[in-house]
Amino acid sequence: MAEPKKLHIAMFPWLAFGHLIPFLELGKLIARKGHHISFISTPRNIERLPKIPPDLAPSITFVKLPLPHVENLPENAEATTDVPHHIVPYLKKSHDGLQQPLSHFLETSAPHWIIHDFAPHWLPPIATKLGISRAFVSIFSASTWCFFNPCPRSHDPSTRTEPEHFTVPPKWVPFPTKVAYRLFEAKKIFDNHKEDNASGVSDFFRLEMVLPGIEAWAVKTCMEVEGEWLKLLGELYDDIPVIPVGLLPPRPKQEGGDNNKDSTWDTTGDWLDKQEKGSVVYIALGSETQPSQQDFTELALVEVPEVFLERTGGRGIVWTDWAPQLRILAHESVGGFLTHCGWSSVTEALQFGRALVLLPFLTDTGLMARFLEEREAGVQVPRNEEDGSFTRESVAKTLKLVIKDVEGKIYRDNAKEMASIFGDMDLQSTYIDKFVEFLENQRHANKGTLS
Structure with a gap:
């Protein structure tokens, strides 16, 4: 033939x-x-x-x-x-x-x-x-x-x-x-x-x-x-x-190739290497999301990065430029992902079995959050039904449930199970x-x- x-x-x-x-x-x-x-x-x-x-x-x-x-x-x-x-x-x-x-x-x-x-x-x-x-x-x-x-x-x-x-x-x-x-x-x-x-x-x-x-x-x-x-x-x-x-x-080793953006991995990668396995929550809201000032405040990202780092000691890192997301999600220290629920970001996270904390903003992402909740791969941060506002307390409680609590084990297990499909x-x-x-x-x- x-x-x-x-x-x-x-x-x-x-x-x-x-x-x-x-x-x-x-x-x-x-x-x-x-x-x-x-x-x-x-x-x-x-x-x-x-x-x-x-x-x-x-x-x-x-x-x-x-x-x-x-x-x-x-x-x-x-x-x-x-x-x-x-x-x-x-x-x-x-x-x-x-x-x-x-x-x-x-x-x-x-x-x-x-x-x-x-x-x-x-x-x-x-x-x-x-x-x-x-x-x-x-x-x-x-x-x-x-x-x-x-x-x-x-x-x-x-x-x-x-x-x-x-x-x-x-x-x-x-x-x-x-x-x-x-x-x-x-x-x-x-x-x-x-x-x-x-x-x-x-x-x-x-x-x-x-x-x-x-x-x-x-x-x-x-x-x-x-x-x-x-x-x-x-x-x-x-x-x-x-x-x-x-x-x-995408494959982690292919992300960026010879792109100069890979130099950012020197900082993020070194910091991740020092953290315990599964102890880090990666927070990223995608390139299209534009949260309100109040949303940033509740996520504790509105502070000047130097102040944030001083307040948290060595426990957190803020990256205000492009971040090598796939390599971060692939790192064994990452235990969960607070995401805006973009389909591509979700794909990258579940490729490595990362449990999800869901915080949708854009047109399609609310539907994706419901889809993921239906599959019990993550939990949405509670929000006001009228205006969509949320509090830092609700974010912290949801993070703890999904990443640490015994009650959240089902989400962690389901995310790992989905890696057998997303990562195959x-x-x-x-x-x-x-x-x-x-x-x-x-x-x-x-x-x-x-x-």
Whole structure:
């Protein structure tokens, strides 16, 4: 049987590192199967990505498209981490200005596939005209997509018109679940939805435009973790192949490569080496989260780092810049992780069996917190149901329960058990094999012999 010919696959993630990093990880795994990747983003974002392993460098080309200037977007702001939340719509408006340069790249380089995110609502007619197959990649869990279900033909959106409607599982979920919003989370979503969108295009409109015509919906998950949700997603979108690509767990030794950012490990690694096994709680809220001043105060992070370190003696460390999260989580001194519940951060933590203290902030993370509580892999910090506020006492009590108390052993045990799935590289590789096989076969069926 003849070997499949090499595919040229373009990848175009949204301008957020919570999207860029999983897209890059997927690109590296596809490249290891013998195909060429063109990874498309802006110059500054590409410069901030982890270095590619030398053996993969010939198979991955970084395509830098300068981000058009728009009013109200700060200079050098190229990712959501560079701007406060209310400025993100201007980033989306600037991103929409990439339509012409991306179109030019696709026309001149003629990839077989473009694997893209939710944002480029203008991409489908371009790809269709050029005969380029499209696959949509979701960096969110299958359970999150099923809860939102932006497919209008599969439900009546008018049934969810108030925040309270989002505090219970939707009617199209046929099995028992706790995956739903808390009232304060639902209110925040509604408040954000009422705000004017400076980009002129809502996220739901973007999804409604990019989903029709895709030849695959790739989801960052696996059957062992979200089997019933994947089945439901496939039923809701029965005209689109829904394909799990695995959890895309990165490997600790690959994080950063030769990147200068690895120098931060000298400080954090030396400190961790001096701590007892399982005694450290790692606290990180992701690159997109912007807690209020009160939230920072309650987490004891509002103090000047020097004061914090003086007060805690050698018992704590504050790192205000980029941190080598994967290497920290892999260290044996870490016994738990206080997390904002981003799917990628959760994946990294459970890869090493770290029990979770859940403190969600952003749109999808409340649903992820419920999913993890349902699996008893972590506990959410108690919060005021109306405004979402929490206290330092509630944080301390939850940390003690999850990390130390006898009553919290079930969460520690379940997290360790989940490591057998999240950390099983062979298992996760089988999902990549099937996805790549789909890309090869589908392209062959659509276009005949690859050129």
